[in-house]
Amino acid sequence: MKGKLILLTCFMVLLAGCTEESTGREVNGFTSPAKDREVIAYAADGSVIDKWEGHYALSIQGSTVVLKNKRKEIIISGTWISKDK
Numbered sequence: 001m002k003g004k005l006i007l008l009t010c011f012m013v014l015l016a017g018c019t020e021e022s023t024g025r026e027v028n029g030f031t032s033p034a035k036d037r038e039v040i041a042y043a044a045d046g047s048v049i050d051k052w053e054g055h056y057a058l059s060i061q062g063s064t065v066v067l068k069n070k071r072k073e074i075i076i077s078g079t080w081i082s083k084d085k
Contacts, residue, residue, distance in 0.1 A: 029060060029061045030059070031059045031060075032058040034055050034068075035057075036053075036054070036055055036085040037052075037056050037067075037085065038051070038052070038053045038083045039052045039053075039067055040080065041076050042080065043078075044078075052067060053085075057069070063078075064076070
């Protein structure tokens with residue numbers, strides 16, 4: 001009986017620290033500072049759709065990627081690869 005009480009107490013203490021904020025694993029977004037990059041967008045069959053090279057900041061929101069530099073903003077939704085140079 002004493003062992004069950006200790007086990008129950010330990011379990012309750014562990015649960016007290018587990019809140020939605022502390023266990024949430026969802027990432028709302030990611031932003032990388034401007035760097036020299038090469039970004040390639042791919043089609044579903046693996047062929048290259050387009051390729052961009054330059055000094056871009058990269059921002060990710062869900063499945064959308066936004067590349068920004070001083071002159072333009074490029075929005076990519078799909079498969080892409082970014083290489084820092």
